[in-house]
Amino acid sequence: MLGRTVDDETRCAHYATPLDVVAIKFVCCDTYYPCFECHDESAGHAVIVRPRDRRDEPGILCGACGSELSTDVYQRALADDAACPRCGAGWNPACSLHAHLYFAD
Numbered sequence: 014m015l016g017r018t019v020d021d022e023t024r025c026a027h028y029a030t031p032l033d034v035v036a037i038k039f040v041c042c043d044t045y046y047p048c049f050e051c052h053d054e055s056a057g058h059a060v061i062v063r064p065r066d067r068r069d070e071p072g073i074l075c076g077a078c079g080s081e082l083s084t085d086v087y088q089r090a091l092a093d094d095a096a097c098p099r100c101g102a103g104w105n106p107a108c109s110l111h112a113h114l115y116f117a118d
Contacts, residue, residue, distance in 0.1 A: 016055055045074050
């Protein structure tokens with residue numbers, strides 16, 4: 014994981030509430046970052062959003078339990094109860110506002 018993390022549960026300098034425990038694997042570099050701002054600061058290249066045909070691949074890391082989830086599973090869980098389906102850790106529901114920065118429509 015790259016970026017300005019502040020703990021071992023994927024929180025970063027930009028998003029560090031108790032619910033900010035998700036990291037995203039960016040397809041442009043196949044690397045996990047806590048957020049788009051961490052990617053922008055560290056990667057040295059522009060973000061490429063995850064195409065629809067790759068949403069079934071692992072692309073989300075739960076910082077609470079370390080599970081890798083597909084982006085489809087993540088987006089459904091975020092919409093349902095904003096919690097990890099494996100460990101039940103709460104996720105920040107406001108992350109859905111940034112979905113367009115990570116995932117193609």
